[in-house]
Amino acid sequence: MLVELLIVFALMAAGLVFLVPDEYAGQFAAVLSLVPVGVSLWMYSVFDGTGNALLEGGQPAFETLANWITLGPYAISWHVGLDGVSMPLVVLTTLLTTLAIVSAWTPIEERESQFYGLVLFMQAALIGVFAALDFLLWFVFWEAVLVPMYFLIGVWGGPRRKYAAIKFFVYTNIASLVLFVGFFTLVFGLGDSISTLGLPAIAQALEAGQLGSVAGFGPGTVKLAAFAALFFGFAVKVPVVPFHTWLPDAHVEAPTPVSVLLAGVLLKMGTYALLRFNFTMLADVARANATLIAIFAVVSVIYGALLALAQQDLKRIVAYSSISSMGYVILGLIAFTPHGVGGATFQMVSHGLISGLMFMAVGVIYNETHTRMIGDMSGMADRMPVTAGVFVAAAFGYMGLPLMSGFAAEVLVFMGAFQSTVIPAAPLFTAIAMFGIVIVAGYLLRAMQKTLFGPFRLETDYDIGRAPLQDVAPLFVLLALVIALGVAPDLFYRMIQDAVFEVTALGLGGGA
Template identity: 70%
Template sequence: MINGTIEALIAITLVGSFVVMASPDRYAAKLATAWSLLPVVGSLYMWANFDGEKNALLADGKLAYQSQEMWLSLGPLPDIQWYVGVDGISLPLIVLTTVLTTLALVSAWTPIDERQAQFFGLVLFLEAGLIGVFTALDFFAWFVFWEAVLVPMYFLIGIWGGPRRKYAAIKMFVYTNVASLVMFIGFAALVFGLGVDSFGLPAVTEASLAADPAAETFFGVNVETLKAAAFFAMFAGFAVKVPVVPVHTWLPDAHVEAPTPVSVLLAGVLLKMGTYALLRFNFTMMPDIANVNAPIIAAFAVVSIIYGAMLALAQSDLKRIVAYSSVSSMGYVILGLVAYTLYGVGGATFQMISHGLISGLMFMAVGVIYNTTHTRMVTDMSGMADKMPYTVGILIAGAFGYMGLPLMSGFAAEFYVFLGSFQASWGSGLVNAQLFTALGMFGIVIVAGYLLFAMQRTLFGDFRLETDYEVGPAPLHDVAPLAALLIMIIALGVAPDIFFEMIKDATGPVADLVNGGGA
């Protein structure tokens, strides 16, 4: 059974990648941007006509745009299928991917002035891989897309990045590849230990949820022990991609060396691969293991929130400040997931979308300032508001969105996460969900501290710049993507049900796997 909608979306993006790579440099930027509008239209069409129900991996879930065909039959080994489809979790991430890619391409018009055809073509190739990650429901196909995303990202950083670009690209590649190997071993052990005859994620989920914990698997290991080992192997693998402290050190280096449009996609979409995978694999397939170890997982989340924010407070490079902010923000996603309540899991998913937009805006605004001043150091400039009023105004609005200003998407996302995690019923005594929630909420205070400090130093006061470059308003094609992102952030803050209704429909059944989903 082939629906064709998702296949067409991936194919159009891939074809566009090759067409742009083959085009002359002088046409590449405009051609890639125009071509990227086709996936945007496709994803918005999917959103407008979405008819899925509940969760794609659970028995009563109804997929939208589903395609399922046998790919490879390997005899006694599990079958490999071409299996794609979307639910209320994956579809908002696809819309985020397509929209943010187009805006990132526009933001690349100014800074990318060499080998443009290859750069813009690789961005479209990256987009195709990301769409595959969020739609694939067979592990083999999903893993192909998961690894394929690393290839263009490595070259985008390694060729067009800053002075230490090769070091940053290799570090990212090594970290994420080792993590993928650990994750792959964990998932393979789970599939073969449970005796599942397919790599389809719904089939593996059903077998895992129905398995008798005391039953023996291979080598006399019982199911509960096997699932625990697989859970922590996959958690470790995905934690690198999120990233979670202490396996976060590759991210600031990658962000600092990457060109701005690549940083936008890295923070806005690639980090969501890790949290999306955690939700699909760990928290949906093995809720019993997640719930038993909830205090440990919540501790990782809170440490990421606080430690990431404290590291951001100590930075003087604007890009590093935003990079460490992403480490902190992803901690909120983990805190919401482990709550296993409707608003916890739903809020974590909504936070993925909100953070994608806000971090994209922040990196893009820092990039526009860098294009003009050729510096990102807080100590090198002040009074930028008088010279670049539109860029600075949008940057300030985005920073307040990061702080959780009401009527912006950051407030809605954090409110849902805190409400859901406060309702969680795990833990006892001092080690309980409410304590971890309170500690996580303290992270907002630190976020406000470092963002306000950085803005006060660079944006206000008398104009001063430690370079010889002329500073003036940014061109329209640099400001327009910032304005578009700000409009979307406000729209999701004012009307979060644009996505949150479908998100709740898909995450509610996950929350119900533990204690009925809480309140």
């Protein structure tokens, strides 16, 4: 019942924070958010799940299965559990939520109880997305995430917040509709072979070859259509080029703590779902279309990096960086090698930490300067040495500095992709993707040189000084976690490997 405890406590905490006066809401929310952090870390320490939660022989940890409702011929259950893919993402969610709440103490100055309540509500929904093992239950949590994020952008965002919030909602809602249709295409194709919407039952029925025709279309066509619909639905959330245009607007207009959660956790919903649905349930279709998917991945890596290179706004630079980083995840997944799929999953966690750190550092600078434009300031390292030092460390982590989590994740993805027998000309695709690191280094070094170094220059009527402790403390926590995962990747990588090994076997055409 520990998964339920996490979800229910986060919902109760959200309700309590809504009732607290604004002047106490931030501190109260931070204290309450420490409980899910402690519980998730304890769950991680005693984690005993084996295999993949969707495949035969997999035994998720902290599993609960109880009848809920009946939808026509299908039983809908409260079915939750964690394996080596979802456990690290739950820990990431709880940690980033607490750090985002603390980082919001300075910039959020109105409707504070509502802001922090929505953040905690979103935490509950995110945990549900990563833990749910019944499709309808999963879809409820998936959609529930949209509600608080819409208000967090639309109420507390920048000058164009309403446009960004509506664009985010429309894009992701249309994507949800398409993926819903794609999934039920599979359900109808399976016919009487399933009597539940449980993800393990559906994955195992598909693996056993029980998919039939739908509306006169054969099983192969049904699979391909469902794969395309699901891929589109999740690619928008990732986002994959060319479905990415909502992301920069959302990041720029969102308050920085919301950008931390958007880049750190919400984007991982898309890659997590791709792994669960497209690359586990429909691994044979992914294998048959490996070249096309690898092209999507490499284009996202290079195009996202080139877009970042052209930006003047620090938040837009980090936002486009996320598109590039998620391209590495797609490349690792389609490689269908242990290090490829495992490295892609590790990259989800690593990018969540590093992108969160980058956005927080940008937010601290903005709190003091009230600008994010790299042409408006220089020499910030003299006035804000601690923040500047963390920003430099985060940037080098993004570039893949050894002994930081970004290096471990990218090396694993490149090793796995280079060795892939599924991707035609795998070494070529890998080499092109690796060139993205050069572009990353270019735009991050340019941003640091213009904003942090040289003579101090900023047109302002007030003094720029060191940031308060409440702003920089979350930076050091995230930096420590990035270094810890870089020095000891097995903190998560061993359990990840256990959960993805069977997926690679499916991708290579074997059984789980």
